[in-house]
Amino acid sequence: MVKKYSLYTISLATFLALFLVSLGYIYILTVKYRQDLLAKEIEEKINFARAFHDIRMSPRWTQLASLAELEKEILSFAPLQDIKYVRMMDSSGNIEHSSVEGERGRRIEDPGIAQAILSGKTVIQDEVVGGEKLKKIVFPWHEAGVVSVGFPLRGIEEATRTAFIRDISIALGGVTFTLLYFFLIFRSIINPVRKITLACEQIRKGNLEVEIKNSPKTEIGELASSINNMVRDLKKSQEILEETKSALEVRVEARTRELTRVADSLDQKVKEKTQELQEKINDLERFQKLAVGRELKMIELKKELEDFKGKNNE
Structure with missing residues (x-):
């Protein structure tokens, strides 16, 4: 005997399938949005590191009055770029300049320094500082040093969360509208068709x-x-x-x-x-x-x- 499915079951299954597809699509869009934001942030930080490198390599760098004052002036731009820290380090990891107070003169073990210097390309790494997830840009500024820029993912996560909530809200609104439409369809089509089917079954039995x-x-x-x-x-x-x-x-x-x-x-x-x-x-x-x-x-x-x-x- 062939198994029969009611229009209600088929409609509900179709609705659930569309809802799941919508959730999957929203998830994919959210992931893509996060990746785009991260790529944009990385590009901005690379440009910042490159600008910092250009200033550092400028002949006027050594002609300026106070190195400490110049460093303070340049590194004051870091908070404006949502940057956790900016470090200028030599090939051994010794910090020559830093936006973090008290870090100058310290040594950091980072394999990304040698990798950036040897390849001549920017190295992107993940790290955790004080329990906070960061992205780190290691930009080679000459054969003996790098500019390291670390920025938090908090802004990206918040923007992603906001976009996800917005998309989910839109989806829920669509779901609510679809449910209302489904209810009207059920009331005006499926329910009467079910009544007609039951009546035809009674007629077939002779009633x-x-x-x-x-x-x-x-x-x-x-x-x-x-x-x-x-x-x-x-x-x-x-x-x-x-x-x-x-x-x-x-x-x-x-x-x-x-x-x-x-x-x-x-x-x-x-x-x-x-x-x-x-x-x-x-x-x-x-x-x-x-x-x-x-x-x-x-x-x-x-x-x-x-x-x-x-x-x-x-």
């Missing part, structure tokens, strides 16, 4: 008292009205058929009685004719016996006559 109650304002309502009219016509036809059947039964019964009466009459006549025939047969048998007896008597008389003649001749 012609079924009446589908539905508004005739829609095509489904017109279909229900047509089925109701069809049931009424079918009921009338059945009543006419029953009346015709009853009339035919009466006529058949009368004809049967008549035929029975004729048959009984014929049977009686057959019996009478049979009796008459039997009597005639009996008469013939008696006549035959009499004829045979007479013939035998004649033979005996003839023989006696011949004997008598013989005696007279002697």
Whole structure:
């Protein structure tokens, strides 16, 4: 037996599938948005490191009055760029200048320094400082040093979260609208179709008292009205058929009685004719016996006559 699925089940499954697809699409968009933001942030920080490198390599760097004041002036731009720190380090990891107070002169073990210097390309790394996740840009500014820029992912995560909440809100609004639309569809189409199906099942079983109650304002309502009219016509036809059947039964019964009466009459006549025939047969048998007896008597008389003649001749 083929398994049947109701329109309600199919519609609900379709809705759930679309909802899951929408969630997946939102997730993909959110991930892509985060990647784009991160790429943009990385590009900005690389440009910042490159600008810092260009200033550091400028001939006027050594002509400026106070190195400490110049360093303070340059590194004051770091907070404006949402930067956690800016460090200028030599190839050994010794910090020559830093936006973090007290770091100058310290040494940091970082394999990204040698990698950036040897490749001549910017190295991007992940690190955690004080429990906060950072992205680190290691930019080679000459063969003996690098500019290291670390920036938090907090802004990216907040922007991603905001975008995700916005998209989810839009999706939920769409889901709410879809649910409302689905409810209206169920109320105006699926539910009436289910009523029509149940009514047709009752009609198939022979129940012609079924009446589908539905508004005739829609095509489904017109279909229900047509089925109701069809049931009424079918009921009338059945009543006419029953009346015709009853009339035919009466006529058949009368004809049967008549035929029975004729048959009984014929049977009686057959019996009478049979009796008459039997009597005639009996008469013939008696006549035959009499004829045979007479013939035998004649033979005996003839023989006696011949004997008598013989005696007279002697």
